[in-house]
Amino acid sequence: MKKEILIFGTGEIADLADYYMTNDSDFKIVAFTADKEFIEADSYKGRPVVPFEEVVNKYPPEKYGMHVALSYSKLNLIRQQKYEQAKKLGYELVSYVCSKSVVWPDLSIGDNCLILENQTIQPTVKIGNNVMIWSGNHLGHGCNIKDHTYLSSHICISGHTIIGERCFIGVNSTFKDFINIGERVFVAMGADVTQDVPDDAVVLGSKTSIFKIEDNLAQKIRKNYFSL
Numbered sequence: 592m593k594k595e596i597l598i599f600g601t602g603e604i605a606d607l608a609d610y611y612m613t614n615d616s617d618f619k620i621v622a623f624t625a626d627k628e629f630i631e632a633d634s635y636k637g638r639p640v641v642p643f644e645e646v647v648n649k650y651p652p653e654k655y656g657m658h659v660a661l662s663y664s665k666l667n668l669i670r671q672q673k674y675e676q677a678k679k680l681g682y683e684l685v686s687y688v689c690s691k692s693v694v695w696p697d698l699s700i701g702d703n704c705l706i707l708e709n710q711t712i713q714p715t716v717k718i719g720n721n722v723m724i725w726s727g728n729h730l731g732h733g734c735n736i737k738d739h740t741y742l743s744s745h746i747c748i749s750g751h752t753i754i755g756e757r758c759f760i761g762v763n764s765t766f767k768d769f770i771n772i773g774e775r776v777f778v779a780m781g782a783d784v785t786q787d788v789p790d791d792a793v794v795l796g797s798k799t800s801i802f803k804i805e806d807n808l809a810q811k812i813r814k815n816y817f818s819l
Contacts, residue, residue, distance in 0.1 A: 593619040596656040596685055597646065599673055601625050601635045604723075608660035608687070608705055609636055615690050622650060624657075643676075652681035659684065659703055659721070663741040666775055666813070667721075667757045671739040674703050674721045684721075701738065713750070731768065743780075755790070764794075777813060 596618050598605050605623060612618045623635045627642035634640055641649050657677050661670040677684060684703035688694065692710035700706075701720030709727045716730050719738035728742055731750035736742070740758045749768035754760065758772060761780035766772070773790035783797045791804035793812050802809035 593617050594656055594685070595619045595621045595654070596658055597622045597624050597641070597650055598658050598660050599624050599643065599677060600660040601630070601640060602662070604662050604705075605660040606636070607707075608658055611689060611705075611707065612658070612687055616687055618656070618658075618685060618687070621655070624650075647680055652683070655682070656685045657682040658687070658705070660705065663723070663759050666759060666777070667739045667741055670721060670723075671757065674739070689726075719756070737774075779812075 594617060598608055598620055601623050609620055612620060620638065622639045622641055624641045624643045624646045627644050630640055630642060632640065659670060659674045659677055661673060674684065686700055686702055686704040688706045689708040691708040692706065692712065694712045695714045697714055698712060699717040701718060701722065703721045704718060706724045707726040710724065710730065712730045713732040715733045717735045719736060721739045722736055724742045725744045727744045728746045730748050731752065733751040734748050735753045737754060737756045739756050740754055742760045743762045745763050746760055748766045751769045752766045753771045755772050755774035755776060757774055758776045760778045761782065763780060764778050764782045764784065767785045770784065770787050772788045773792065775791050776788050776794065778784060778794045781797065782794045784794055788794055788801055789803060793802045793809040
């Protein structure tokens, strides 16, 4: 019997989560939920939309699970906040790993993760809570992806690299082995990261150009992308 769950969200990520989980999981999506002020209709994709403020009364956490399906808005802060709110209500926050990926039995993965197809995830990898990983990435042996981080597509993370909390990792970026990436780091598309990166930095280009939080360019990029 499939576990019945709700999806938090009614946007692009929720649409994708619904498709993947409906076609490739043991979850049955029975409803969607969102903050009342953002609900535009009482149904979405043929299922009811319930205000998050009322969700525990109609779909109690003792009977239903939930998946928070939101994007990297404000450097993953909104997704983190809703994840924490749902956990506080007592919901089990389910994770999804696409069956069309290569993983090993010792993969350690937290709750509320959404991991799409064509990943190569090598042995002893650790993935934290509320991590979103788009399609087609390589996660080298022993690497650690921490909570609330977003990985886009075609990223190569070499072995034993640590990616901190609430990072955004852009398409086609590459990471040297045995380096540490701080928290809330923005790594741009196509960046080659060959050294440790401090918290709140921005990484650009093929020569690991690192701009710390106090740098004007870093502030401009973060504001444009994440309204921080």
